[in-house]
Amino acid sequence: MKVLIVEDEALVALQIESAAEEAGHSVVGVADNIASAMEIAGQSKPDLALVDVMLARDESGLSLAVMLAEAGVPVFLASGNCPADSARSRALGCLHKPFRDEDLSALFLIAEAVINGQPAPTSRSAIQIY
Amino acid sequence: MGAVRAGNDLDQPLRRLEAVLQNATASVFLMNDRQHCIYMNPAAEQLTGFTLDEVLAADQPLHDIIHHLHPDGTPFPMHDCAIDRAFPDHAKTQGEEVFVHKDGSFYPVAFTASPIHDDTSSTIGTIIEVRNIAAEKQREQDLRRAIEEKKVLLQEVNHRVKNSLQLVASLLALQEQSTVSPELKQSLQEASSRVGVIASLHNRLYQTQDYDSVDVCEYLLELGREAMISAAKDGVRFHFSGDARRKLPISDAVSLALIVSELILNAVKHAFREGNGTLELRICETDDCLTIEVIDDGCGLPAGFAMTKSKTLGMKIIRALSRQLRADVSFRNAEPGTAWRIAVPTSR
Numbered sequence: 001m002k003v004l005i006v007e008d009e010a011l012v013a014l015q016i017e018s019a020a021e022e023a024g025h026s027v028v029g030v031a032d033n034i035a036s037a038m039e040i041a042g043q044s045k046p047d048l049a050l051v052d053v054m055l056a057r058d059e060s061g062l063s064l065a066v067m068l069a070e071a072g073v074p075v076f077l078a079s080g081n082c083p084a085d086s087a088r089s090r091a092l093g094c095l096h097k098p099f100r101d102e103d104l105s106a107l108f109l110i111a112e113a114v115i116n117g118q119p120a121p122t123s124r125s126a127i128q129i130y
Numbered sequence: 131m132g133a134v135r136a137g138n139d140l141d142q143p144l145r146r147l148e149a150v151l152q153n154a155t156a157s158v159f160l161m162n163d164r165q166h167c168i169y170m171n172p173a174a175e176q177l178t179g180f181t182l183d184e185v186l187a188a189d190q191p192l193h194d195i196i197h198h199l200h201p202d203g204t205p206f207p208m209h210d211c212a213i214d215r216a217f218p219d220h221a222k223t224q225g226e227e228v229f230v231h232k233d234g235s236f237y238p239v240a241f242t243a244s245p246i247h248d249d250t251s252s253t254i255g256t257i258i259e260v261r262n263i264a265a266e267k268q269r270e271q272d273l274r275r276a277i278e279e280k281k282v283l284l285q286e287v288n289h290r291v292k293n294s295l296q297l298v299a300s301l302l303a304l305q306e307q308s309t310v311s312p313e314l315k316q317s318l319q320e321a322s323s324r325v326g327v328i329a330s331l332h333n334r335l336y337q338t339q340d341y342d343s344v345d346v347c348e349y350l351l352e353l354g355r356e357a358m359i360s361a362a363k364d365g366v367r368f369h370f371s372g373d374a375r376r377k378l379p380i381s382d383a384v385s386l387a388l389i390v391s392e393l394i395l396n397a398v399k400h401a402f403r404e405g406n407g408t409l410e411l412r413i414c415e416t417d418d419c420l421t422i423e424v425i426d427d428g429c430g431l432p433a434g435f436a437m438t439k440s441k442t443l444g445m446k447i448i449r450a451l452s453r454q455l456r457a458d459v460s461f462r463n464a465e466p467g468t469a470w471r472i473a474v475p476t477s478r
Binding site: 008010011013014032 | 385446447450451453454
């Protein structure tokens with residue numbers, strides 16, 4: 001999968017990036033705000049965007065999730081306080097922070113299955129599917 | 131109280147004046163040239179606890195009736211009183227004072243004392259307007275206390291964050307000690323020291339009275355010194371220059387400190403193969419930029435080194451954090467050695 005990472009904490013983004021590459025995916029970009037995320041999404045057509053709920057300069061990851069969904073990019077949220085349902089974000093699910101490398105590898109498997117309309121192959125308490 | 135007969139009465143100036151004074155919520159006193167009160171409105175009677183008749187009967191300066199004591203109980207002589215100074219000084223005076231109620235209690239007031247003049251401009255008395263500000267003072271005090279409590283709580287949180295990070299660093303150090311493989315030992319030691327950088331910044335936050343920003347330059351100096359001590363290379367001297375006193379928000383400070391720490395540790399580890407040399411840390415500040423240079427006179431970077439290509443964790447961390455800080459990180463061959471330069475925009 002081509003993955004877009006939207007996360008304003010650089011070291012967390014680095015961890016997700018290396019986990020994605022480890023799992024055989026390619027990271028098309030790391031963004032920390034809405035403008036840069038939409039720019040990368042427009043250029044690279046990612047198969048999945050992992051979007052933190054709180055972005056740089058107090059921008060909302062939920063608003064970004066809606067914009068990405070409208071652009072046809074499936075979104076998984078990441079948050080220390082996952083919303084109970086997709087609400088208006090139109091996300092597929094949410095990854096609970098803090099997460100571990102195992103959560104990340106499970107997340108890519110689950111996201112890939114959900115996007116392809118298949119049942120989730122695994123489950124973890126840190127991952128919520130809407 | 132405050133009733134005025136309706137109708138034509140209000141056409142008469144004196145009736146109008148009486149209506150105003152009777153109904154005003156501000157307390158108004160009229161003082162003569164001996165500082166005796168010769169009139170007070172109902173609001174003033176309610177404020178002081180004394181009736182106009184009682185004040186007139188006392189036949190003494192109003193100060194001696196309602197303002198004769200400091201809140202600590204010591205006498206407050208009239209010649210020290212700002213309100214009564216308005217008369218001899220011929221000047222309008224405003225301020226805050228504490229009055230004594232008839233029942234002996236103290237209450238804070240805001241006052242305006244305006245001297246009144248006769249046709250020849252000599253001062254013949256004073257009008258004093260007074261407002262009880264006890265509720266305002268209480269609100270002010272509550273607010274101050276709430277702010278104080280917030281500060282204490284934030285300090286407490288910083289303290290706990292520091293302790294937790296210290297715990298993580300210790301766990302990693304313990305794990306290093308119980309590991310045999312030199313490579314693994316090295317990795318764990320690096321992890322511990324990276325966590326340690328964040329922990330000591332939070333410690334600084336906790337020790338100074340600031341709860342959201344730190345003097346990052348002072349910290350970088352400390353970081354450099356400590357790195358030199360733990361490197362234990364006697365032949366390598368450390369030189370610091372710079373007088374920047376820039377405070378950065380804790381999150382930016384952590385990013386910057388981690389970058390500088392990577393550069394210092396890298397230089398200490400790889401630059402001085404001969405075992406001697408100088409490591410220099412320079413900090414300088416302009417209005418919108420903080421520039422930090424880490425300069426060594428060691429063996430230089432490997433041939434073909436490119437910052438964007440390097441796969442080491444150290445360089446990955448530097449790249450990621452400099453992007454987060456919107457900082458420009460570059461290096462040049464210092465012949466001998468390497469000079470790294472980090473320019474952080476401070477007016478983002």
